[in-house]
Amino acid sequence: MNRRKFLIRLGYLLSSTPLALSNAQVYAAGTIKPLNDIAGITLSDWNKITLVLEHLFPSEPHSPGAKEINATPYLQTVLLEHRQEKNTHSFLIKGLTDLGALCQKLFRQEFKQLTSTQRDEVLKQLEQTNDGYNWINMLLDYIMEALLTDPVYGGNPEGIGWQWLQHQPGFPRPTTALKRRYL
């Protein structure tokens, strides 16, 4: 099964708000799993991650944001990669937990309840810690991947990122996503 078919099965390519599909089910390896556990992370946490991604890389009329480049589904596929580092999962969740605690400390609210300015303030403060800096840096790196890697990997749909930045891809382009190393 190629990457695109896999994503269609997940429902990601059928909706611009993929995480709203709370009742959808994932069919993988012949089993049925509730969608609220993708790559070992709950739907609730994925919704929080999505809000952070969309703040870090906002949509604009003339340029795609995290939403248009499929940043969340892309990050989910990254976590499903062959032999993905297990601590990426835990680091992702730890950063989310730290962010939530900082939101409560500064504003006594959740990240989703904050204004854009307040969200920026929280992220700036989180950035001051080593873990916080690395967490935001990691999310930004994956956003750049979702923006500019070949669409076979699930981000950059129809080359939307390339078009925005007037980037010409090389050829031949990959026809399927390479899911693991050759060695």
Add this chain to the structure above:
Amino acid sequence: MTTDFDICVIGSGAGAGPVIYTLAKAGYSVVVLEKGPYLKDKDFYKDERACCLRDSYTPDLRDEPHIVEEELDDGEWQSQSTYQSGWNFWNGNVVGGSSNFMSGFFHRLKPVDFQLHSQFGPIEDANVVDWPISYADLEPYYTRVEHIVGVSGRVVPHPHAEPRSSRDFPYKPTAEHPVSALIDTACNKLGYHAIPTPRAILPQAALGRNGCSYNGYCGAYGCATGAKGSSRAALIEQALATGRCEVRDRSMVSHIKTSHQGKITAVEYIDHKGQSQQLDAKIYVVACQAIETARLLLNSTGSKHENGLGNNNGQLGQNLLFAGGGGGSGRLLYSKFSKDKSASMHDIGTFVNRALQDWYVINDPDFGPAQKGGTIDFVHMHPNPVVRASRQIKTTNGLLWGKALKRKLENHFIDGRYIKIEAFCDWMPNDHCNVQLDKTTKDKWGNPVAHVKVGNHVRNLQVGWYLASKGGEVLKTMGAENVISFASSYPPTNLIAGGCRFGTDPETSVLDPDCRSHELENLFVTDGSFMPTGGSVPYTWTIYANAFRVADKIIQQLGGKKSQGITTCIYGIS
């Protein structure tokens, strides 16, 4: 004595290909053991994630790390696994090795490179020696590479031009980007002599391979047309056509066995199914790239070789080389050009192909006595978009995100054309740059991994600064903005040589002048390990040329050609 094969070649990159090609053409049976898979032209795509973000062509560092020991600012030495640091020292473990992924900037060494010690004298804390052969010994083989691997270029008069036995290159230069003319103009203005950079890339179909597709993704990518002169496309596939060559890919050699008399009896390897196998041959050729060659030989102990194969003098793994130098960049704003010119400047497929070697020997009183300098290559900034975009995130004031990041991306990608300079100088061999076996870390098969100490000599930085600043001067004269230039003490992990230096004295070298082990008459090393000093250019052309030279020595040792497979038609130089 009956053996499974005449020749067993371990590794398949630039140091292996010429031996495989030449011996198979000469009628000998050749087996190639390569730890990576056999990928062909059709398997290579312009896929940044596969090539450059996930290291798909090199081993998983969890399974096969290196331990790298480097000097910190306070003078202490620190060892760290590449799995922890992410600093990957592997290079293209596939059939054809890292030559599949090279950019193919092909410069010859010059006569002075063979005589650094006698020309310039000793350098404190550096183990500089002359080579046991001269440029004249290697020149015919540089020419042979031009014809068989395929080197395109154009010879122009130059103050530091090396002698050639042929008037010009057999293949015309690859198509050039408009920026090449801007470099020529700037250099003329400055009184410098820009030269066309020879490339191991065929501009049109030849040698049974297709020509370049000019799509802008060359270095770090496998070539989908066969235009790039990789060991696989140019040599191994020709050897396979003889019917006398067998490539066993996904075969990791773990040990070279020796008898109680000290003779090689077989090589042991792990095959693609994970099964332990062994085979024997009359001649064994090791070409695994410098670090892994030293590691394999160090791991191949026996009763007569307690310190590793051919290492009774303790020289194996010493005097490892990288490439010294520096770099820089500048940007040409599209808005400074006319509409038509701006459109042509947007082209991504054609090459810059310009270099400066005016300071290959530096005769500048302000810089001190005459000394060895180097080469400056001008290149496009690599087009990989994710790598470029990710560099925009980190600033001196912290991380950038939101609309500010988006504006910076637009500025970087849309407003201009970046030109880079790459300065190459000799990496001074020294006592703190070497390969040993790590005492604690083993790979997934249980063999000690390489412990690589990467000591850098201050001369590298001095010459690197000198060259990079000259390159920066050219960029400024071209009208580039934001010009930076710098020297670097970091070892570039794609430019590695040394560790088995060749020489006439068995006490101070690992190999004899024919790249044969001083201790074992049927063991040759033909990758870049043989080099006692590295010269001031990328290594690949010299590795190819020397491997062709050693291939002829092996044929001599075996009693000459078995067949008329090699003819003057193939090697004939017009």
